[in-house]
Amino acid sequence: MTQLSPALRQATPVIATRGEGMYLYDADDRRYLDFTAGVGVTGTGHCHPRVVEAVQRQAGRLIHGQYTTVLHDQLLTLTARLGEVLPAGLDSLFYLNSGSEAVEAALRLARQATGRQNVIVFDGSFHGRTMGAAAMSTAGTRFRAGIGPLMPGVAVAPFPYAFRLGMSEEAAVAHALRGLDHVLATVSAPAETAAMFVEPVLGEGGFVPAPPGFLAGLRERADRHGILLVADEIQAGFGRTGAFWAHQHAPGVVPDMVITAKGLASGFPLSALAAPTELMSRAWPGSQGGTYGGNAVACAAALATLDVIRDEDLVANAAVQGGLLADGLRKTAADCPAIADVRGVGLMAGNEFCRPDGSPDPATAQRAQRAAADLGLLLLTCGVHGNVVRMLPALIVTAEQIDEALALWAEAVATATR
Numbered sequence: 001m002t003q004l005s006p007a008l009r010q011a012t013p014v015i016a017t018r019g020e021g022m023y024l025y026d027a028d029d030r031r032y033l034d035f036t037a038g039v040g041v042t043g044t045g046h047c048h049p050r051v052v053e054a055v056q057r058q059a060g061r062l063i064h065g066q067y068t069t070v071l072h073d074q075l076l077t078l079t080a081r082l083g084e085v086l087p088a089g090l091d092s093l094f095y096l097n098s099g100s101e102a103v104e105a106a107l108r109l110a111r112q113a114t115g116r117q118n119v120i121v122f123d124g125s126f127h128g129r130t131m132g133a134a135a136m137s138t139a140g141t142r143f144r145a146g147i148g149p150l151m152p153g154v155a156v157a158p159f160p161y162a163f164r165l166g167m168s169e170e171a172a173v174a175h176a177l178r179g180l181d182h183v184l185a186t187v188s189a190p191a192e193t194a195a196m197f198v199e200p201v202l203g204e205g206g207f208v209p210a211p212p213g214f215l216a217g218l219r220e221r222a223d224r225h226g227i228l229l230v231a232d233e234i235q236a237g238f239g240r241t242g243a244f245w246a247h248q249h250a251p252g253v254v255p256d257m258v259i260t261a262k263g264l265a266s267g268f269p270l271s272a273l274a275a276p277t278e279l280m281s282r283a284w285p286g287s288q289g290g291t292y293g294g295n296a297v298a299c300a301a302a303l304a305t306l307d308v309i310r311d312e313d314l315v316a317n318a319a320v321q322g323g324l325l326a327d328g329l330r331k332t333a334a335d336c337p338a339i340a341d342v343r344g345v346g347l348m349a350g351n352e353f354c355r356p357d358g359s360p361d362p363a364t365a366q367r368a369q370r371a372a373a374d375l376g377l378l379l380l381t382c383g384v385h386g387n388v389v390r391m392l393p394a395l396i397v398t399a400e401q402i403d404e405a406l407a408l409w410a411e412a413v414a415t416a417t418r
Contacts, residue, residue, distance in 0.1 A: 011036075011380050012373040019046025022394055022401050024378065034378045035393045035405055040203075040235045043263035044308045045394040051266045051304040058300035067095065067294040074299035081306050082272070085244050087254045092280035094273045095294035099234035099261035100128025102271040103197070105288065106257050107132050109275065110195035110228050113282035118188040120180070120196045120227075122159040124205025124384060127197060127232055136197060139204035140384055155188040159202065160214045163341040163352065169211050177217040190225035195256075200246035203235040206383035207350030207390050208343065212250035219253045228279075231255035234271070235348075238263030239309055239395050242319030242346030249345065263395075266305045268298035314395035321397050322346035328406035329391075338364050338417050349391040352383065360385035367416035368409075377408040 014032055016024045022045055024032045037043060044051055058074060065072035079093050096102050111117060119136065121127065126139040135151035137143045144150060158179035160172035167175060184190055196218055202208040222229040236246035237260045243249055245258065256279060261271035269292070309315065326342065329349055333339035338361060340354035353365040365387045369379050372389075382390045393405070 011369070012378055014373070014378065021045040021048075022397055030376070032373075032376050032378050033401065033405055033408065035391045036378050036380050037392050037394045038267060039380065040240060040262045040392045042267050043238055043240065043314070043395045044266045044305055045396040046267075048266060048304070048308055048396075050308050051301055054300045054304035055268070055297055058297050062296045064292075065296050066291060068289050072296050072299075074296050074303065075294045078294075078299045078302050078306075081303060082274070085306070086258065086274050087245065087248075089254065089276050090258055090274040092275055092277040094280065094288050095299075096271045096273070096290055097269045097292050097295075098128070099232075099259065099271050100130040100133045101290070101293075102234070102259045102261055102273050103127045103133040103136065103232065104130055105273045106195070106197070106230050106259055107136070108287055109257070109273070109280065109283050110230065112284045112287060113279055114194040114226070114228065116192050116194035118153045118155060118193045120155045120157050120183060120188060120193060122157055122176075122198055124159050124161060124202045124208065125197070125199055125232075126202075126204035127199075137204075139202070139206075139382075140386075143204075155183050155193075157183045157196075159205070159208065160211055161202075161206070161208050162211075163208075163343065170213070173211050173213045173217065176214055177221075180218075180221065184221070184225070190227065193225065193227050195228040195230050196222060197230045197232055199232045199234075199236065200249070201236040201241060201345060201348055204382050206352065206388045207348050209241075209246075209249070209345045209348075212253070215247060215250035215253045219255075222256070228256040230257040230259065232259050234259055234261045235392075238305075239315040239318050240347050240392065242315065242322055244315055246345070264305065265298045265302040266308075268295070268301040270295065270298040270302055309395065312396065317397075318346045318395045321393075321399065321402055322349070324399055324402045325349050325391065325393075325406070328402065329409070332406070332410045332413055336413050336417060339413070344391075347391075347393055347395060347397065350382070351389045351391075353387045353389070360387035362386040364416055365389050368412050371415040372408060372412035375408045375412055377405055377412065379409075 121136045127133040127136040158176040160176040162172035231247045257275045329342045341352040353361040
């Protein structure tokens with residue numbers, strides 16, 4: 001008998017047969033409150049009626065119009081609609097299937113446009129599993145091990161992870177920017193550095209928001225040295241943090257490129273790279289393309305997703321419900337010494353588990369995550385050491401569902417720490 005690859009590891013034992021809103025159901029019709037959103041993908045919830053209707057309608061009209069052969073109306077309409085939410089000046093789009101592919105496209109564009117070979121990434125980053133993206137990922141050796149030699153030309157600078165550094169946020173920002181300057185002075189000369197890639201909120205690295213001062217410092221150095229600043233908004237974008245783009249929590253900071261995927265199409269494979277037309281036009285002929293990028297059904301799903309986010313005011317809802325979630329998580333942590341830090345922004349919340357000596361405690365984090373699944377609350381872990389339990393519910397989540405999740409989480413934590 002054939003089977004799934006044994007290298008795949010499921011975070012929960014659930015075999016889902018259907019989804020509705022915030023909930024997944026198994027074959028026995030047991031209901032699970034899903035605070036994973038398919039790793040941040042189903043921002044409008046499972047099977048939002050407007051997304052389903054758009055997909056069904058489009059599937060009966062045109063499923064695939066390969067976008068270097070023919071154009072289709074959904075692709076053109078989506079391009080216009082994204083212009084309404086993208087930062088000013090980022091007026092050219094290239095569509096792909098996954099976040100990793102979009103990262104690779106941004107890397108290719110940065111090198112071709114600048115004539116420089118190096119890129120700088122930040123400690124704890126995750127940019128994907130393809131060869132270039134894996135070389136740029138430092139959120140764990142599992143993304144890099146056994147596939148070397150990795151792509152050269154990647155330098156790693158510190159990220160202002162204040163809790164792990166044992167510093168205030170202000171001190172952590174100063175430390176990280178000094179570290180970046182040191183990298184530019186010792187490893188990757190500015191004249192050889194094409195771009196800096198940054199997640200405005202570390203995803204796999206532990207759900208650590210980048211302070212506004214840090215992003216402002218990156219923008220200043222990028223401008224000073226002629227380096228491109230690339231915002232990897234694959235997980236944090238599309239309203240998840242209570243702003244449409246997570247970098248918008250740093251007023252005045254506009255990246256040179258934005259990468260988006262996950263929440264873009266409510267579960268359909270679609271990613272995009274946005275850049276100014278002048279910059280995008282510096283891509284070499286033939287360097288952009290692909291068979292499935294900009295798929296017609298996925299574009300229809302993305303258009304419906306944008307409609308739902310706008311009409312249901314989901315960005316504002318993410319900010320409000322995220323505040324309730326953070327307050328509740330801190331109350332649970334106050335009674336549980338094993339949870340050493342609670343952090344996040346909007347509907348990206350992380351609970352970091354540590355031992356009494358301050359060292360990472362992945363075993364307790366995993367017990368809490370599994371206990372939550374047993375109780376009917378689906379969560380994921382993250383962090384370099386796997387000791388952070390992350391929560392990223394769909395943007396449609398209600399206050400009542402936040403309360404439901406918090407009650408289940410408190411019970412799971414109590415079980416895990418007995």
